[in-house]
Amino acid sequence: xxxxxxxxxxxxxxxxxxxxxxxxxxxxxxxxxxxxxxxxxxxxxxxxxxxxxxxxxxxxxxxxxxxxxxxxxxxxxxxxxxxxxxxxxxxxxxxxxxxxxxxxxxxxxxxxxxxxxxxxxxxxxxxxxxxxxxxxxxxxxxxxxxxxxxxxxxxxxxxxxxxxxxxxxxxxxxxxxxxxxxxxxxxxxxxxxxxxxxxxxxxxxxxxxxxxxxxxxxxxxxxxxxxxxxxxxxxxxxxxxxxxxxxxxxxxxxxxxxxxxxxxxxxxxxxxxxxxxxxxxxxxxxxxxxxxxxxxxxxxxxxxxxxxxxxxxxxxxxxxxxxxxxxxxxxxxxxxxxxxxxxxxxxxxxxxxxxxxxxxxxxxxxxxxxxxxxxxxxxxxxxxxxxxxxxxxxxxxxxxxxxxxxxxxxxxxxxxxxxxxxxxxxxxxxxxxxxxxxxxxxxxxxxxxxxxxxxxxxxxxxxxxxxxxxxxxxxxxxxxxxxxxxxxxxxxxxxxxxxxxxx
Amino acid sequence: xxxxxxxxxxxxxxxxxxxxxxxxxxxxxxxxxxxxxxxxxxxxxxxxxxxxxxxxxxxxxxxxxxxxxxxxxxxxxxxxxxxxxxxxxxxxxxxxxxxxxxxxxxxxxxxxxxxxxxxxxxxxxxxxxxxxxxxxxxxxxxxxxxxxxxxxxxxxxxxxxxxxxxxxx
Numbered sequence: 001x002x003x004x005x006x007x008x009x010x011x012x013x014x015x016x017x018x019x020x021x022x023x024x025x026x027x028x029x030x031x032x033x034x035x036x037x038x039x040x041x042x043x044x045x046x047x048x049x050x051x052x053x054x055x056x057x058x059x060x061x062x063x064x065x066x067x068x069x070x071x072x073x074x075x076x077x078x079x080x081x082x083x084x085x086x087x088x089x090x091x092x093x094x095x096x097x098x099x100x101x102x103x104x105x106x107x108x109x110x111x112x113x114x115x116x117x118x119x120x121x122x123x124x125x126x127x128x129x130x131x132x133x134x135x136x137x138x139x140x141x142x143x144x145x146x147x148x149x150x151x152x153x154x155x156x157x158x159x160x161x162x163x164x165x166x167x168x169x170x171x172x173x174x175x176x177x178x179x180x181x182x183x184x185x186x187x188x189x190x191x192x193x194x195x196x197x198x199x200x201x202x203x204x205x206x207x208x209x210x211x212x213x214x215x216x217x218x219x220x221x222x223x224x225x226x227x228x229x230x231x232x233x234x235x236x237x238x239x240x241x242x243x244x245x246x247x248x249x250x251x252x253x254x255x256x257x258x259x260x261x262x263x264x265x266x267x268x269x270x271x272x273x274x275x276x277x278x279x280x281x282x283x284x285x286x287x288x289x290x291x292x293x294x295x296x297x298x299x300x301x302x303x304x305x306x307x308x309x310x311x312x313x314x315x316x317x318x319x320x321x322x323x324x325x326x327x328x329x330x331x332x333x334x335x336x337x338x339x340x341x342x343x344x345x346x347x348x349x350x351x352x353x354x355x356x357x358x359x360x361x362x363x364x365x366x367x368x369x370x371x372x373x374x375x376x377x378x379x380x381x382x383x384x385x386x387x388x389x390x391x392x393x394x395x396x397x398x399x400x401x402x403x404x405x406x407x408x409x410x411x412x413x414x415x416x417x418x419x420x421x422x423x424x425x426x427x428x429x430x431x432x433x434x435x436x437x438x439x440x441x442x443x444x445x446x447x448x449x450x451x452x453x454x455x456x457x458x459x460x461x462x463x464x465x466x467x468x469x470x471x472x473x474x475x476x477x478x479x480x481x482x483x484x485x486x487x488x489x490x491x492x493x494x495x496x497x498x499x500x501x502x503x
Numbered sequence: 504x505x506x507x508x509x510x511x512x513x514x515x516x517x518x519x520x521x522x523x524x525x526x527x528x529x530x531x532x533x534x535x536x537x538x539x540x541x542x543x544x545x546x547x548x549x550x551x552x553x554x555x556x557x558x559x560x561x562x563x564x565x566x567x568x569x570x571x572x573x574x575x576x577x578x579x580x581x582x583x584x585x586x587x588x589x590x591x592x593x594x595x596x597x598x599x600x601x602x603x604x605x606x607x608x609x610x611x612x613x614x615x616x617x618x619x620x621x622x623x624x625x626x627x628x629x630x631x632x633x634x635x636x637x638x639x640x641x642x643x644x645x646x647x648x649x650x651x652x653x654x655x656x657x658x659x660x661x662x663x664x665x666x667x668x669x670x671x672x
Contacts, residue, residue: 004610004635004638004639004647005647006610006647007609007646007647007648008609008610008611008648010609010610010611010612011610011611011614011631012610012611012614012615012627012631013614013627013628013630013631016628016631016632018635019635019636019639021639021642021645021647022645050636338632339625339628339629339630339632339633341633346633346636346637346640346641346657347613347617347633347634347637348637348641348654348657348658348661349658349661350633351616351617351620352596352658352661352663352666353661353666354620355556355596355599355620356596356663356666356667358554358555358556358620359556359560359584359595359599359667360667361550361554362551362554362556362557362560363581363584365548365550365551366528366532366545366548366551367525367528367581
């Protein structure tokens, strides 16, 4: 693999391997021996080193995967053994961990169901998508995705996936990926006993058939069944008590909270025993909502697979492993990722404002005028010495030592120049301080949406993991809300195949 | 281009009165009256002790690399910053990073200059990751270092010239 070279042998940290210099070549990514399937292991390692793939290759990867997705119905039906994965949110290095044999299981011999939210918040969403699509293409009958609330134009534009697409590729690539997300199925029935969705259930969800009736190939609406499946939450109450069957979800600014009453009604009616979902960060990576009491199976299980969410929540990630009709949780810790500046800023964009400020500052201090200093005090011997050193006989003729008014003007000019320099200095310092305030140098929050000031105070004051998590969660709460509609809701319609509704 | 002639062009940035003033200032800084500025004479200016780039600017001003700044070098260095020539300012900025002034910013040079500014706020590994990524992004001819042309492309949206705007608007 073609890593960045060190031609003059002055690279400082030699123990660290540099990234690949060029994108992975087509014939390595799609080798003949795999007959049109991508070499997912090579991709996995290449991306792990922060390598890239060419735009054409990404388009081919997605187009091939879209063919599979179009053949899947709104509702999937899977049997165990199966690993169920919650939110990943662009945390590529944590995806690598959960794909390990001892965690989620080797994709070569493990069936996987991902519950959505692959992108946004973390900064490696592109890498997550590439690897997941590559794996799905290799294991067509054992890797499945559901759509999360972040797999849409509205959220990816508000958060950082669009930005990541524009940085690593371009607008066309972003739109192509949005169209692909439109194809993701919405729900899965596991072992005929569990329903798996990203968010939760809906007042408009009486039977599974209701989900099958949805026309899914477009941007999720801001309300209704399609929206609720991706957005709703179980009530945060030990027994699942809720005053009404459904309560407006103020946290999300859309959709509902549901409690035991609605959940049990739905489950009984459809002969199911539990709702498996993701959508909410969990300190332990999972939560059992035991609304029917300690002895019964939890009514809802939340699974969350992004450890140390946003680099600050300090939580574990977890996956569910279904086997022989039993359910096990496998937790894992956060894996460190390469350091990134916000907005994928490069070193020049980052440092040049500072450099400019320091140069300006330096000149100001080197050149500052003595207030007492006056043209009249420049002696004749100074002028002679100056003449000798500069050999400016020609210029001297134009000198205005004779006219005091002219000299006054020039003094003013220079004083103004210096005043200007000091104003520029102050302005640049403010600009730099503002920019640096969004750069958290220890544990950078990838998507810059977390208000850091409060968080830093919280972290200093308390040394307790749960308190950290709760601080992060409460400060991040605004980002769990559906953003105001900023972009048109129409999405680019793709051709619907005639056999859309398959069981 | 003789020293005097080059100076005249540079002098074009400054008015005679300004040059007089700069000369007075130069003399003030030249504590030992040697006619040249030694590094200590700049570094000892109290407000400059906290400025991490004084050494870099000194080395850039010191065109003949004799470890001292003559008045001619002083004026020449200042005029590239005080003039209106955008290219001059970009060149100056480039030289901040190009330590050995061979026309290329190498991996190690970028690292060293950033380290002067960043101090302990980043680990070496973190800084190295940023450096590697920046070089990969900037390096169009795959020689693993950054030429002035590649640098200009990288910073074209930053408006470096106006950040180094020393004249009145």
